[in-house]
Amino acid sequence: MFKEFKGLNLPQIDKEILEYWDNSQIFQKSIDQRDANQPFVFYEGPPSANGMPGIHHVMARAIKDIFCRFQTMKGKRVERKGGWDTHGLPIELSVEKELGITKEDIGKSISVEEYNDKCRETVMRYKDKWDAITKQMGYWVDLENPYVTYTNEYIESVWWLISQLYQKGLLYKGYTIQPYSPAAGTGLSSHELNMPNAYQEITDISAVAQFKVKGEVNTFILAWTTTPWTLPSNTALAVGKDIRYIKVHTFNRYTKEECFVILAKDRFSSYFSEQQPDLQPDQMKAGNQPIPYIEIVGEYTGRELEGIHYEQLLSYVIPEGKAFEVILGDFVTTSDGTGIVHISPTFGADDFKVAKLNGIAALTVPDVNGNPMPLVDKQGKFVSQVTDFAGRYVKDYGQKEERSVDTDITIKLKTENKLFVSEKYVHSYPHCWRTDKPILYYPLDSWFIKTSSLKERMVQLNQTINWKPASTGEGRFGKWLENLQDWNLSRSRYWGIPLPIWRSADAKEEICIQSIAQLKMEIDRANVALGIQQSVPADLHRPYMDEIILVSANGEKLFRELDLIDVWFDSGAMPYAQWHYPFENKEKFEQNFPADFIAEGVDQTRGWFYTLHAIGVMVFDSVAFKNVVSNGLVLDKNGQKMSKRLGNGIDPFSTIEKYGADATRWYMISNAQPWDNLKFDLSGIEEVSRKFFGTLYNTYSFFALYANIDQFKWSSAEVPLEKRPEIDRWVLSELNTLIHLVDTDYATYEPTNATRKIMEFVDENLSNWYVRLCRRRFWKGEMSEDKLAAYQTLYTCLNVVSRLMAPVAPFFADWLYRNLQEGALEKGPESIHLALIPVSDSGIIDHALEERMAYAQRISSLVLSLRKKEKLKVRQPLQKMLIPILNDNFEKQVEGVKDLILAEVNVKEIEYVSGAGNIIQKKVKPDFKSLGKKLGKNMKAVADALASLSQEEIQQIEKSGSFETSVSEEIIQLTREELDIVPVDIPGWLVATDAGLTVALDIQLSDELIAEGMARELVNRIQNIRKSSDFNVTDKIAIQLEALDFVKPAVEKYASYICSETLAEKLDVVEKGDGGEMLDLPEGEIWIKVTLS
């Protein structure tokens, strides 16, 4: 027996199937039963259990799950090791917040040890929630043996990778300009800079300074800056090599001194007004209005200006080395300022780079230890050497002062004939999220990986990766690789993997540790050399690692570099570290590298996707993954980002509990392509669950109901295809076409297309056409070959659909599959997830048949619309319909589905009208696609000519097979194949037309037709009575019907029809009696009595 149900309850199905999976170890079996030599390698990007799982995690994980399940069903062994990302700033920040401390307190009011213990404890806070959502949504991943990034094994593997980079010479320590918060006394990560409200509008003084060219009289180069406080640190000026510059003769508006100033030609009009050849100094005004000038005296390219020396603008400190030269910078533009950029290597990232490239010195002073430091200290104050402004803050840190340093500097420049223009400038500037004070860009020491040196190889290997969507790989990721900067590995934090590098105090000697064994050896050596007792700590985190002192070959003490490794390196190391490679599992690793497939959100493009790729290329010269799906964001239904603040988040738990995991997953996948953002709307889930799951459930219920009545079991042999009726062969053809398409979609990572095609098949083909048209085959009569064919066909469809949908809707698919197993010919695997995806049999696909059926559907639809227009019920039979045919093939095709059409629209016969006669009115259109090239400009004229042809002329074309016209004296010959002749009307008939298909309907009613209509009407009413009387569909009945004239012809002629339709054993026409009920028929009321016999 097939199980029958009272209604569809998806959450209930989830529960039952989950329990079943658990009890029967289905997930484990789905791996174990597959050939270990047929692996499909998947990497799980580790989530952080520090936060609650959200609905977007369900999205990302659904995608992962779909392809892993699909590949399992393709026979692949898909191991899925789970993982947890346990380090990183978000965790530290949340701990700080909870403890009510800041970074500066760590090591003071709380020991590093206590702090890290707290982090370790916090990081798995929501693990049980994550486990729960993983299970409830049906995401299969191995949570029993996950990799955890804070374990010693994981750390050891990371060290090994770092040491590999070190040995390849890819690791270096350098200083770069980084965001730094003087107020908080700490460097900031870019993550912190991207926090909400980090960028704030502030008003600064911008200044165009005059840099005096050496060896020329009164000639100045103009450079614009929004940070006048960096001017004392200026050591170079950058120009664009192809930008054109001009020299302008004018006067300084503050000092009235004559001057020649150089700036970009494109920027000229932003500063200067009209030419005044006889301009006098006292005409100059010190406002912001445009500046008059005398004349333009020269023009140069940037390249020509290169190498010009100029005098130091503010000489508080004299640099050591090359300085005060014009250099080329590719970042220079003419969209702002003067097209000439003031360079202060200590306070700008671009400045630093370009200065380094050109050998330009930075302006520094010695600090207390004699090491160079910039002219601004770490509190954000000028050092004493900048005498005029010593001790003053360069930005607004809440100090009380009359004027800002920037203002005072511009005043000083003004009086010294060094300022060309100054004005207020409003721009957005990054602020420290904690102190709300502006940050500085400040030189800080860091360890870097020289990723830039492997840029080409990374780009090259990236081209072999299949990105979904491709644009992310080429654009967002590819472009990013092309502009790759060195990877700043250092984090001056506490909870993370310590950098395994020890250095001597003078930085001359260093060692990079690659394993615990090596560490032990070095410790032992150091112990002997120093006569102390140290050992490898049980925990490889700070502070324990910091305490270890090693010894160099020369006997120098080596101290650990205090930095941690960027957490992104942790996750990028997972292909190796998850197996504790190379210390264990060498084979396992080799089998599982690179991954066949990974998937995460687009936000990981420069995160995990990048670090995986970078480490793979740098250490193994290989891609780390072959296929990658990057999904978009999950937004609320209005397209807003979900956030706690707006309260528009969707709780994944309650959603799944209410609608079931399958409907939720199906909705997310089918509604939009994964890489497009999803506007998440709960009503969309409802729609999917009604329209798709409801329909499929109904189809199964229908099948189960009748299969049980007929005791159908697929025990007998299959009815051969050629013995099945047209409609069976059709639906099986469509089914096999579907298999092929869906298989391809899954294989090419197009899950949305797969689900849409499955939905369309279930809705349109299976439910609304096959089942609807075949209903009576299931309920009529005893078991016959035709009936058996119907059962087998429907069974096959349901069975195949369950497999095709299994990757996306794992619960419902397994439920359906297992229900169907009750009547299987051969018992399949116990779960659908142990089964294989069906294989499309091209021998069953019959395109002509599919085309035929499409005609049947369209013709039926036309006839029904005509009936509708004339208010003729489908129950009322009609004599005939007319179909104009324009070629033999069409007639043959329609003839093949004639019975279906006639039954569907309740018409007795089809008459074909050949195109030759003049009954049909036609229209001619050119075949634009093929004629476009041939006709070109004349296309339109020809189309117009064809549109104005008379019926006779069209017939002439059909007869002769060609058409000739002239356009502007040019003769144009067209063949029949280049023209599209379609019927549009049959005068005198009731006609409907749709895209070249025309149907005419005869609506004359004979007495006979009326009688038959009445018979059907009666059948319909009697069925209703059966139903309202709660009779079983198999109960036999007896009917008494009042002898009224309008039913007599129907009963006389169609008694046996009525009886067989309604399972009546007796139909008596009698006088009105007791009981029974009154029927309301179009012709009047009639008494009827229906009883069980």
Place this chain on the structure above:
RNA sequence: AGUCUCGUAGCUCAGCUGGUUAGAGCACUACACUGAUAAUGUAGGGGUCGGCGGUUCGAGUCCGCCCGAGACUACCA
């Protein structure tokens, strides 16, 4: 600021390499059907395909600019 994605009916989305009446589902309205029935069918309204320009005989589709939404990367002086 740069890079990328997206913008088609009230809503969610199709629309392949350009081809002449721009489609589907939902929602709405009306009618029908009634042995799948909290289903189903038919019909209707609803679109300057974000805007402007260009290429072309022909543009939702190709190109340029702009506007809007979003993501990522960013001290452009």
